Structures are given as structure tokens and as C-alpha cells.
Amino acid sequence: MAQDQKSGSALGDRLRENGMLLALVAIVALFSILLAYQGKTFLQPQNITNIFLQNGHVIILALGMLLVIVSGHIDLSVGSVAAFTGAVAAYLTVNLGLPFYVVIPLTLIVGGCIGAVQGYWVAFWRIPSFIVTLAGMMVFRGATMWMLGGQNIGPFPKEFQAISSGFLPDLTGIGQPHGLTVILILLAIGAQFWLGFRARARDAEFGIEPEPMALFMGRTVLIAAATGFVGYQLAFLKGLPNVLVVLIVLTVLYAFFTENTTMGRRIYAVGGNEKAAKLSGINSDRLVFACFVNMGVLAALAGMMVTARLNSATPKAGTGFELDAIASVFIGGASMTGGSGKIVGVVIGALIMGVMNMGMSIMGIGIDYQQMIKGLVLLAAVIFDVYNKAK
């Protein structure tokens, strides 16, 4: 019998990630050039800060959505849940006058409970998640309106607003440039090289087909340069926004969880082939339930972020968030049937959406065209995936 010869699948996955990254770079470059013709600068500190401030909630929702989609389900309710939890946070803060360090954990718990209720029906009663969360989408939209009585609640104290509009304090006391930001950015660049080389060494040890050195170096230098550039720009504005810190911490945490923990591995197994996973002794119901609880907590975090940024809870908040999050996950390369998708891909997917939103807005492209273009990008990304797999 001949050896089973197929091109290395690990390499194929990497090609896709690199492709995503290139797409992001290309989109940034495109907007830089187009805006330069209009006499505007795209990559200026305020814009860079805003990309994260305005899209932080999408990335956070997408992290949770990836787990839900990997486990073979979908959550349509996250926009409404984010609005509802935002309203809860507003009520607790403004009406009851509770301090932020009480409001934040309480709101996260409320989000977790909402996720638990929806997850209960999906996981243990086998009600299709599409139906359960579609119901949740309506119920919590209504609950938001009921809670707010059709009005906005706000404004918030400064401490609560800092969730979204705050910046990391400069503990070094340098001020301009922002000392702590410089230090953290340099550490991040160092970590990229260190982790990259460590992964290569490990691949070699495991007998995984190594990525060509030129490609590896090219990519790492590109990311390092981008990190350095973003960091440099931020350091001369106000430093690292709190949102960005939260995003980076969560991204690293979820990447580690999905790739290096038994629970993360099992979620992928359940999405890949639930029957086989069950026969391997994996409690798929409990894992699906956990994915929904996690989604609820992240929806609450996103809800607070948006509420803090707008400085008021509004009945219309969070409309369409679920679609942005789901689109990010699929642009990021997750499979519609579950079982595959990576955190890094999802974050890049969300950034692509965010950069396009911002770039088109600055260019003065109407919301009508923006929607059409975003829709086509989503379609193109998934077609690219399907085409790649069919090859």
C-alpha cells in the first residue's frame, strides 16, 4: 500500500491565515491611498484609537461567537442581550447609584445567566439554537425597551465611562511619549518573535512540515512593524486605550483556551463529529451549555462597553451586533457546520470589518454602499474558503 500522500494540511491552514493577514494589510493600504487622494491621512493616531474603540464590542462578541459556532450552533441574541445588559448596568449605576466595581461583575453575572437559560434549552432539550436565540433576540430587545421605559438612561460617572473611553495610566511618569505604552509595545514585539521561533522549533520536533523561513520572517516582521507603528502612534496620543488592553488580554486568553486546553479541544471535537465525541466519553451537552454561558458573559461585557462609550443606555443599542459578530467569525475562516475556526482568524476578520467601516465612513461613502460592500466581502471570503477546500 502506498503512503497516503496529501499536501500538509497544517500548511494549508497557515496559508489561509497569511491570506487573511494580507487581505487586512491590503485593505488598510487601499484606504490609505484612497484617502490620500482626498487629502486625508488614514493611519493617524485618532483613527487607530477609534478602530479599537468603535469595534471592540464586535471583537469581544466574535470571540464568544466562535466558540458557539465551533460547537455547531449559532447565537442570534447577542445584540439584544448586549442592549439589555447595558440597560441593566445603566439602571444599577444611574438609578441605584451603585459603584462600578459592583455594577461590572453584577452585569456580567446577569449576562451569564441569560446565556445559561438559552444554553439550557439548546444543550439539554436539543431545541435548535437558531430558534432559541431568535426568540432570545426578540425577548431581550423587548426587555431592554421595558427596562428603559422607552427612554435613554445616562449619563454615567467617569469611572464607568473609563471602560470604553479610558486610557492606561502612564505609571512611568514620562507622559509624552507614553512610557508604559512604549514598554508594553516593545515587550509585545519581543514576545511575537520569541513565540514564533518557539513554535517553529516545536513544529520541527513534532515533524510538522515547516513554513518556509522567508514566509515566517516576512510575516513576523510585518506584524512586528504594524505593532510598532500602532504603538508609536498611540504613545504620542494618549497611550493604550483600556479597550485595547481588554481585547489583547481576551484574545490571548481565548487563543490559549481553544488551542491548549482539554476543554477547548473537546468543544472542537463536539462540533467536528458530535456522535464520535460522545462515544469517546465527551459530555457534549455540558460543553454546548458552557459555550452559551460564556457567550452571555461576553455579550454583557460588550453591552457595557457600548453603553459606556455612548454614555447612555438606549433601547436601540446593539442592533445588528449579532450579524457583525457572525460575519467576523465566518470571514475569519470558521466552518458553518462547526468544528473549525481560530481565534486569531476571527480577530483579523473583525478588524477587516472594522477597518472597512471606518475607512468608508471617512471617505464619506453612504451607509447604503457600506452595507452592500460589507455583504460582498463576507460572501467573497466564504467563497474563497469553499473554493480552497474543494481544490
Add this chain to the structure above:
Amino acid sequence: MAALLEMRGISKVFPGVRALDNVSLSVQPGEIHAICGENGAGKSTLMKVLSGVYPFGSYEGDIIYDGETLACRNIRDSEARGIIIIHQELALVPLLSIAENLFLGNEVAKNGVINWGEAYQRTEGLLKKVGLKELPTTKVEKLGVGKQQLIEIAKALAKDVRLLILDEPTAALQENDSQKLLDLMLELKAQGVTQIIISHKLNEISRVADRITVIRDGASVSTMDKHEITEDRIIRDMVGRDMAHRYPERTLNPGPVLMEVAGWNVWHTEQAERQIIKDVSFNVKKGEIVGIAGLMGTGRTELAMSIFGKSYGQGHKGSIKMHGVEVDVSTVPKAVKAGIAYVTEDRKGLGLILEEPIVKNITLANLAGVAMRGVLDKRRETRVAEGYRKQLAIRTPGVQQKVVNLSGGNQQKVVLSKWLFTEPEVLILDEPTRGIDVGAKFEIYTIMKELAEQGRSIVMISSEMPELLGMCDRIYVMNEGRIVGELSRAEASQEKIMALILKGEGKAA
């Protein structure tokens, strides 16, 4: 009398397999003709050739039907000639009513508008013919399997059937439903409907059949008239006498009894009143390979899966002992902890995560074995997978390959590796060589032999009798959810197994 159907020298070749080799069959008008043979002998293929599933030109030989050459391009053509086949898996739409099912694709309609009045009237007539008292508007899902079978026959009658083919019609039926069905067959015969029945159940065949044709390894072996039929002759013809495969030499050296299953009873997962496993008791000794023989659908897989963490069925009763101590196997993790592993017959559906690499499949059932406090040690994980790759000779460029890219034999080795990594004392292998080429089969046999020599116990479920005879220390024979006999390696033969299956119907040994 001129034959209604004459199939002459039919041969059908699939890539790499000669499924039918010069088969001939002659069916007289008005008779019930039975076709017997082992699983995979070619019975169903022959019927698919006849009914046009394999169109004219894709096979060799001639089919003469009603005095003319039959050249069907599809099932519609054969149905137009009155040849109707009822498959083992029923082709009814559960959510539609009886009337809708009866005339599906053949509606009582004018210009696409259904005449419900006439449809219901005709439905009532057909239901009376098959002896079913149900309303035409009843949804098919509300009916039991036995009644659904009758609906299938009514559906055939709605199409003016002349030659009715029933492929193992009683396989899923309980005793009294089977009797009703056989009565109906005799009634239809009296009305002049010619019928072909495929079955292994000897009592049924001798009750309704006028003649029997036995098929073995894709060739027709013999045709007998009713008065010539004897069990021994059918059995001899069905099994033949060639040992095509080779097996590694085994030295039998069983230790003390390791696993003991006693009084095991299991009911169907959805139909609580239907008992699938009936009072089964068996044991496996340390270092022993024990076979479970039986035809498909006799409950062997259900037995194995019900033992393995109650993965099948409901209302489990009975006890399972390991080393003489009763163990709890109510969930898969508990069964694994008790030292039991189950390698499924459905590799792709239940055994593997096809889009994941080999390494992740191998460690899936024992992730704790490569993790510390829930964090995976990928270095250790890769070492484990590499170890099994070498030990079982999994042919692949590396353990990061997705299993979907592997051949059947190598996929089977990955599933085996997964369960070996749980360090089981008893391995239940369900059809371990199904869909694997001959060379890989020998490798799997060799692995089994080595495992037994290392002191592991193996329960081997197989529909291929030669491999059971070649590999097992002892063989239990199962039929209709019961163990109907036990044969030692010395006394076991294909004839004896087949005799136990056919004669042991209804009695426990």
C-alpha cells in the same frame, strides 16, 4: 409454463469487485420465489439490476420479462412494467398521510390538481386489500414498522404490481407482524401476484416459498423446488467451502475470566416496548479473542454499544462484572474507567473526526492522559501519537495529517490507537475489517493477535464467518437479540454457525 421472469448470465462489476458473476434466475408466474444468501452474497445487487437501479447496459446478461427483453433505464421504467421492489429501508415519508404516501409521484390528479375524494376512496380499497384498518388521513409516522410495511405493499398494489420484490421484509418486524405479512403474501399469490422474497429466515421461507434460489459470492449456486428444500442443503449451499483469507497463527492461552455479562436486557431507544437484547450472557477470558457471529440486524452492535456506557437503548437490565466485581458502565467515561473500549463499525460516522489531524483523534478519548490540570502538553501528545503510528504502522507522512486523507485501513488503525490509549482490558471490535482491503485486513488481524498475547481481551463482532473462525478462541452465535449458541475454536465451522442462526430461532441455548 413459460417463466414470467428469466434472468440469464447476469454479471455486474463495480470498480475492483465482481458483485455478480453469471447469475441466473427463473421465476414462474404466480409463484413465490425465495432468494437466500449470506450478507454481501449479491442478493440486493441482483434485485437492483432487475428493478433498473443499475440501468440497462451497466450489466452483462439478459433479462427476459413477460416474453420480451427488459431494458430499464431507471426504476420508473421497471415500475411501468409492474415490477415493484420494497426495500429493507422503507421509502415512506413519515409526515405525510397514508393516502399521500400511497400515491406519491403517482397522484390521483388532473392537470396537477389532486382529486382527494377519489384518492381517499381508492386508499380505502387498497387498505382493505392489505388488511389494515386505518384512516387514509393518518400520518405514516403514527404507524408501527409492521403497518408501514403493509403500506409499502399497498403502495405497490396501487401501481398495478405484477412482480413484487420484498427485500428482507420481516427483518425489522416482531413475530406476529411477520406472520401477518407472510399471510398477506400468500393471499396476494392467490390473487396472481408473482413475488420474490429475500430472506435468511428458514422458517419463513419454507412457509411461503414455492422455490428457492441460493446465491453465494455473486453466483447462483442452486435452485430447489419446495419438496427438495432441506435446511442442511440450504446451509451448505449458502456458506460454500472456501477460506479465501489467511490469518496469523494463534496460540490459545486464555487466563481467568475477565469480563462477565449476565442477564443483559435492552429495549429499543425509541420504541420502549421493543426488546432488542434478550437475556444475553457471555464472558471473555484474559488474553482471549471471543467472536460474536450473527446476521446483520440481530443486535450485535446494539449489544456492544449498550454495554459501552449505555450508548444504545433504554431500560438496561443485567450485570457486568470485571475481575468478578460488578462495575458501573452507565456512561462512556465510567465504561472506559472500568477498562472497556468499543471500536465502532461506523468508522466515519462514530469513530473519527475526519477533519481533524491524526494526533487529535488518537488522544480524544483520553485527553487527561496528555494534560496537566486541563492544559494540554502538546509535546507529550505528539509523542503518544507518534508511538502508535510506529506500533500499528499507520502509513502517513506525519501525525498532523487529517484523517480524512487516510485509507480505510489506516483510519481503522487510528481508531484502534485512540482506544488503546485508554489502556483498556477488554476491546470490543465491531466489524473491525469492514471496508478494508485484504492486505490491511491481515495487519488488523496481526494487531489483534498481538494484543491478545499481551493479555488484553478482545470481543470481535463480525459478519464474515471465515474471519471469526480464523481469529477466535470461542464464538458466540447471536440471533434476534439472543445468544443461541457457543462454539469452541475446535468445533466451530461455518455450517454449524449458520445452523445455529437458522434453527435457533426463538430458543436460547
